[in-house]
Amino acid sequence: MNKFKIKTEVKFSDNAIDALLDYKNVNAAIVTDEFMNKSGKVKMITDKLSGCNRVDVFDEVKPDPPISLIIKGLEFLEKCDTQIVVALGGGSSIDAAKAMVFMAKKVTGKDLKLVAIPTTSGTGSEVTQFAVITDEEKGIKYPLVDEDLLPDLAILIPELVTSVPPSVTADTGFDVITHAMEAYVSTLANDASDALAEKSLKICFEYLPVAYKEGDNLIAREKMHSASCLAGMAFNEVGLGINHGIAHALGAKFHIPHGRANAMLLPHVVEFNADLHHNFGKYNKAEAMQRIAEISRMLRLPHDTKRIAVESLVEEIKYMMKMMKIPATLKEAGVTKEDYEASKADIIKSALNDSCTKTNPREVTEASVERILSKIAIW
Numbered sequence: 001m002n003k004f005k006i007k008t009e010v011k012f013s014d015n016a017i018d019a020l021l022d023y024k025n026v027n028a029a030i031v032t033d034e035f036m037n038k039s040g041k042v043k044m045i046t047d048k049l050s051g052c053n054r055v056d057v058f059d060e061v062k063p064d065p066p067i068s069l070i071i072k073g074l075e076f077l078e079k080c081d082t083q084i085v086v087a088l089g090g091g092s093s094i095d096a097a098k099a100m101v102f103m104a105k106k107v108t109g110k111d112l113k114l115v116a117i118p119t120t121s122g123t124g125s126e127v128t129q130f131a132v133i134t135d136e137e138k139g140i141k142y143p144l145v146d147e148d149l150l151p152d153l154a155i156l157i158p159e160l161v162t163s164v165p166p167s168v169t170a171d172t173g174f175d176v177i178t179h180a181m182e183a184y185v186s187t188l189a190n191d192a193s194d195a196l197a198e199k200s201l202k203i204c205f206e207y208l209p210v211a212y213k214e215g216d217n218l219i220a221r222e223k224m225h226s227a228s229c230l231a232g233m234a235f236n237e238v239g240l241g242i243n244h245g246i247a248h249a250l251g252a253k254f255h256i257p258h259g260r261a262n263a264m265l266l267p268h269v270v271e272f273n274a275d276l277h278h279n280f281g282k283y284n285k286a287e288a289m290q291r292i293a294e295i296s297r298m299l300r301l302p303h304d305t306k307r308i309a310v311e312s313l314v315e316e317i318k319y320m321m322k323m324m325k326i327p328a329t330l331k332e333a334g335v336t337k338e339d340y341e342a343s344k345a346d347i348i349k350s351a352l353n354d355s356c357t358k359t360n361p362r363e364v365t366e367a368s369v370e371r372i373l374s375k376i377a378i379w
């Protein structure tokens with residue numbers, strides 16, 4: 001049985017932030033990072049929460065939020081007797097807030113409300129039941145999956161993204177592309193998720209280069225915000241694949257930004273999933289290669305045959321990566337050969353055990369993960 005459900009309310013337009021004015025006579029807390037607080041963007045939020053009894057700020061979020069940070073944040077929410085949590089920032093801030101609220105609900109039994117305001121266009125975390133936290137001691141990222149992690153409200157404000165530097169725009173933009181592509185070829189894909197993924201991909205391939213080159217282009221920023229949200233809705237219901245499974249492991253071991261790791265892997269995962277010489281049967285009435293070829297045709301890339309369509313898509317991805325100065329190898333990403341060799345076995349094991357890998361359209365083995373890694377493990 002296929003199903004599709006969208007729980008999170010999404011507000012977007014010039015005055016979307018005014019939705020915060022509805023919160024009155026409650027205790028609110030903003031979860032963000034130090035930079036966002038110092039930049040003045042937090043004040044923009046507190047001004048709209050003027051009807052609250054009190055507004056407290058937890059600005060200690062850092063990339064790849066560790067378990068210790070989540071525990072500290074939980075203690076903060078309990079101390080402030082918070083009822084409304086506003087997550088302001090990129091994927092790390094939103095994931096941290098989701099984990100904090102999730103734990104607070106379990107520990108206290110309180111029905112906390114969560115509002116997510118993304119300041120990057122990438123993770124789609126504002127509309128997903130996923131959060132990723134890190135075990136610093138083990139060097140492992142743990143994807144949390146639970147419907148209670150879904151925010152109650154997402155507010156999309158393109159003005160908050162205009163100051164994002166080009167490198168982060170590129171990384172997060174490729175995160176969106178990977179979300180949409182993996183959702184489209186997921187073993188659980190359906191008509192609803194396809195529609196969201198297709199629209200997201202069309203937007204990304206048209207507007208990501210514009211957002212990268214013209215950071216203050218509000219139209220491009222608004223479009224990428226929408227694409228991120230659409231892709232998030234898609235993969236929230238149908239899952240992802242081995243691209244994310246490996247990217248999580250690489251990020252945990254080498255602290256490569258998540259979207260960048262996804263981009264580095266993407267052309268090679270596309271080739272792997274579309275292998276013309278592998279008979280992996282039918283999948284949603286079409287082979288994975290056929291699904292990938294459909295993406296190429298949708299983007300109006302050369303598609304005379306399935307093979308040409310797949311190759312065209314791979315070349316387009318590589319072209320965009322090069323144009324946006326995204327590294328193609330681990331060496332370019334600052335990883336040494338010695339560190340990679342010492343961690344390779346753990347990376348492979350982690351990727352195979354990652355919950356995202358379960359919905360990959362082609363069976364994944366230890367050997368196939370190592371083969372994909374070999375495409376970027378070049379020194």
